Amino acid sequence: MPASARYRPETRLVHAGTLRSQFGETSEALFLTQGYVYENSAQAERRFKNEEPGYQYSRFSNPTVSMFEARMAAFEGAEAARAPRPNGGRHGGAARPTEAGDHVVAAKALFGSCRYVVEDFLPRYGIASTLVDGTD
Numbered sequence: 001m002p003a004s005a006r007y008r009p010e011t012r013l014v015h016a017g018t019l020r021s022q023f024g025e026t027s028e029a030l031f032l033t034q035g036y037v038y039e040n041s042a043q044a045e046r047r048f049k050n051e052e053p054g055y056q057y058s059r060f061s062n063p064t065v066s067m068f069e070a071r072m073a074a075f076e077g078a079e080a081a082r083a084p085r086p087n088g089g090r091h092g093g094a095a096r097p098t099e100a101g102d103h104v105v106a107a108k109a110l111f112g113s114c115r116y117v118v119e120d121f122l123p124r125y126g127i128a129s130t131l132v133d134g135t136d
Contacts, residue, residue, distance in 0.1 A: 009075055017070025019063050031063045059113060100126030107134025 007015075018028045036055045038044040046052035055062055065083050073081040098104060106118050108131040118129045 012074045013071060016074030017067045019067050028064070028067050031058070033062070034058045098122065098125075098127050102127050104129040106131055108132065109134050 021029050023029075035057060036047075038047065043052065044056075047054050047056045069081045069083050072083070073079065104118055104122060104127060106114075106129060110118065110131075115131075118131070122129060
């Protein structure tokens with residue numbers, strides 16, 4: 001039994017999964033950064049390909065989300081938990097009003113994760129797309 005399982009649910013909700021920075025704060029810090037530092041470009045490439053553990057970009061995950069996931073897992077007595085990614089709104093915004101057979105028309109100048117949803121994700125569900133010049 002993990003040590004945190006001995007605590008009451010209220011205590012687990014407040015303290016489980018806390019990651020401390022080098023500054024030794026008493027409560028978890030909120031990580032508002034969007035990017036992370038890499039030793040070199042090869043390390044950045046490995047991280048973005050999920051070949052090496054570590055944070056890549058806060059829209060994918062960040063220490064704040066990791067702490068929340070650990071806290072929810074401890075609260076539920078689960079091995080792990082998964083929270084919606086910070087960029088989940090982009091996916092949800094594009095996917096919710098669509099269904100198989102629909103056709104999405106979007107600007108070519110979409111943010112990268114939005115373009116992924118339109119070009120790669122939606123077609124898995126039978127939703128076609130066309131990218132157009134957004135100034136036309």
